[in-house]
Amino acid sequence: MPAHKVFHAAWLMAGLFMLASTASARSVDAASYGYPLTNPFEATIATTPEPLQPAGLPDDRHIDQDDYALNLRPEREFTLPENFWAVKKLKYRIARQPQAAPLVFLIAGTGSNYANGTMEFLKKVFYRDGYHVVQLSSPTSYDFMAGASRFATPGFSKEDARDLYNVMKAIRQQQADLPVTDFYLAGYSLGGLDAAFVSKLDESEQEFNFRRVLMINPPVNLYTSTSNLDRLVRTEVKGVSDTQTFYDLIFNKLAAYFRARGHIQIDAAMLYDFQHSPQGLGNEELAMLIGTVFRFAAADIVFTSDLVNKRGAIVPPDASIKEGSSLTPYLRSSLLCNFDCYIQKQLLPFWRKRFGGTDLTGLIREVSLYSLEDYLHKSDKIAVMTNADDLILDRGDLGFLRRTFGDRLTVYPHGGHCGNLNYRVNVDDMLEFFRG
Numbered sequence: 001m002p003a004h005k006v007f008h009a010a011w012l013m014a015g016l017f018m019l020a021s022t023a024s025a026r027s028v029d030a031a032s033y034g035y036p037l038t039n040p041f042e043a044t045i046a047t048t049p050e051p052l053q054p055a056g057l058p059d060d061r062h063i064d065q066d067d068y069a070l071n072l073r074p075e076r077e078f079t080l081p082e083n084f085w086a087v088k089k090l091k092y093r094i095a096r097q098p099q100a101a102p103l104v105f106l107i108a109g110t111g112s113n114y115a116n117g118t119m120e121f122l123k124k125v126f127y128r129d130g131y132h133v134v135q136l137s138s139p140t141s142y143d144f145m146a147g148a149s150r151f152a153t154p155g156f157s158k159e160d161a162r163d164l165y166n167v168m169k170a171i172r173q174q175q176a177d178l179p180v181t182d183f184y185l186a187g188y189s190l191g192g193l194d195a196a197f198v199s200k201l202d203e204s205e206q207e208f209n210f211r212r213v214l215m216i217n218p219p220v221n222l223y224t225s226t227s228n229l230d231r232l233v234r235t236e237v238k239g240v241s242d243t244q245t246f247y248d249l250i251f252n253k254l255a256a257y258f259r260a261r262g263h264i265q266i267d268a269a270m271l272y273d274f275q276h277s278p279q280g281l282g283n284e285e286l287a288m289l290i291g292t293v294f295r296f297a298a299a300d301i302v303f304t305s306d307l308v309n310k311r312g313a314i315v316p317p318d319a320s321i322k323e324g325s326s327l328t329p330y331l332r333s334s335l336l337c338n339f340d341c342y343i344q345k346q347l348l349p350f351w352r353k354r355f356g357g358t359d360l361t362g363l364i365r366e367v368s369l370y371s372l373e374d375y376l377h378k379s380d381k382i383a384v385m386t387n388a389d390d391l392i393l394d395r396g397d398l399g400f401l402r403r404t405f406g407d408r409l410t411v412y413p414h415g416g417h418c419g420n421l422n423y424r425v426n427v428d429d430m431l432e433f434f435r436g
Contacts, residue, residue: 027388030413035420040389041286043419054424057124065095065123067115070170074150074163078308081321090147092171093119093135095127100179102211103132104434105168107198109189109418111297112138118188121422129431132178134171138191139163140297142304151354152308154301155222155347157367161197168198169207183208184434188418189392192218192384193369199382200375212434213382217390217418220397223364226298226339228392232291233338290391290417299334302342313337313345369400376404383408383433385426387415 030038036052037043069089080088092114104126108119114135123133137144139160145152149163185208187195192215199213219225306314307321307330314333315321337345343363351357357366365371376382384405386393401409410429412420420426 027411028413033413034425035412035415035423037416037419038414039283039286040387040391040414040416040419041283041290042416043389043414044290044391044416045286045419047419047421048423052424053422054125054427056128057121058128063095063124063127064098065093067091067093068171068174070147070167070174072148072166072170074148074166076150076152078152078310080146080308083321084146084308087143087146090137090144090167092137092167093123094171094175094178095123095133096178097127097130097132100181101130101132102182102184103134103178103180104184104186105134105136107136107164107185107187107191107194108138108141109187109191110138110294111140111300112191113141113143118418118421122186122188125427125430126434129434131184131434132180134168136164136167139194140190140301142300145301145304145308151350153305153346153350155343155367156351156355156363157193157197157222157371158201160194161201164194164198165201165205165207172207182211184212184214185210186214186216186430187218188216188421190219190222192216193222196369196372196376196382199379200372203375211381212436213379214430214433215382215384216421216430217386217392218369218384219392220400221364221368221370221394223343223360223368224394224397225392226343228394229291229294230338230340232287232391233295295335295338298337298339298342299331302337302346303330303334305342305346309346311346369404373400373404377406380408383410385410385412385429385433387412387417387420389414389416391417 034052035043036049037046069091071089106119106122106126108114108116112118114137119135123135126133138154139145139149140154144163145154148167149160151159154160185195185199187193195213195215196218199210202208202210303314306312310317314330314337343360348357348360348363351363351366357363369376382405384401386398386401386409388398388411398411401411412426414420415423415426
């Protein structure tokens with residue numbers, strides 16, 4: 001099985017989402033919580049064993065849903081290359097209730113499309129509870145960058161929020177006949193941070209007046225979170241000297257596992273079972289696998305942003321990229337540019353030129369939750385759900401969340417980065433928060 005399919009499966013299965021409780025913000029006791037994976041790396045990849053997931057979620061054939069496209073034509077200083085023809089219109093998915101109902105916008109995590117596994121799971125959770133559901137790609141996904149972004153340089157949170165808000169308003173116009181009673185907003189991982197900035201923007205524009213906003217496993221300091229993920233790729237693994245050797249190691253372990261099972265199947269149950277087999281990965285291997293998945297997400301951002309803006313860091317500005325053009329040389333260069341590389345070579349120069357920014361310290365504050373501290377502290381409609389062992393947080397980040405959100409913060413003892421998103425306890429808490 002090709003290595004990229006292993007990473008793609010891990011990315012889908014390690015999607016990211018979480019819980020909520022507004023009764024009394026709490027640090028959940030590990031003994032009473034019941035989530036079985038105490039290793040944050042395992043949890044991030046394998047997520048929740050199927051028997052512990054919520055029962056009774058609707059099948060797709062029982063959901064009234066469709067995909068739509070928006071021809072936004074945002075004001076830009078660039079022209080999309082020919083090979084972007086398929087994503088010049090931004091697609092989204094909407095699931096409709098048969099009667100008037102509240103509507104929840106869901107924002108995907110880093111590099112993720114509106115229809116990935118995590119978004120599909122969350123759609124079913126909220127649809128079953130009586131909500132219309134709109135699924136939105138992350139501003140860091142190539143389809144959003146091509147179809148909706150004004151600058152195609154994601155990471156500057158205020159501008160990402162503006163692009164998302166424009167998309168939400170366009171969807172409301174396109175779906176004007178949909179009877180909506182109230183609006184809600186939720187996002188996981190980077191989408192959780194995006195939700196905070198969108199909520200702040202809505203306070204002034206009041207297009208939706210969101211009743212509840214749920215941030216699931218969000219980064220606090222965006223630079224800290226991306227640095228944590230970048231470090232995972234540099235984990236030392238015994239017998240591994242380069243990326244290709246690591247791919248071979250993962251492939252050989254999976255091959256042995258599938259030979260023993262007699263068939264190939266990639267899903268959450270398989271990943272959980274794999275980790276409890278003789279071929280299961282050690283902590284160092286798990287860390288490097290997670291880091292590599294996020295490195296591929298970073299590569300998409302690096303390549304797309306550089307190409308459409310003709311910056312020349314990855315693709316020569318005079319290169320002719322058409323449908324059928326080989327992108328392999330550019331992929332290799334993109335993979336060598338991690339999140340920090342993207343920030344230093346593209347995001348920081350863009351911020352300075354476009355918005356008069358100064359140094360990296362100033363940028364870090366602008367794009368992180370620190371810049372919204374007063375708003376988040378005072379707004380009782382916003383809650384955060386996260387894990388004490390979340391890979392993208394440092395100890396100081398948890399301290400910030402406790403000070404800022406008080407009893408609107410729930411901290412679970414383990415679950416890694418969104419690994420417990422599909423745990424039935426988390427789902428119940430999530431819905432309880434939305435019900436108010």
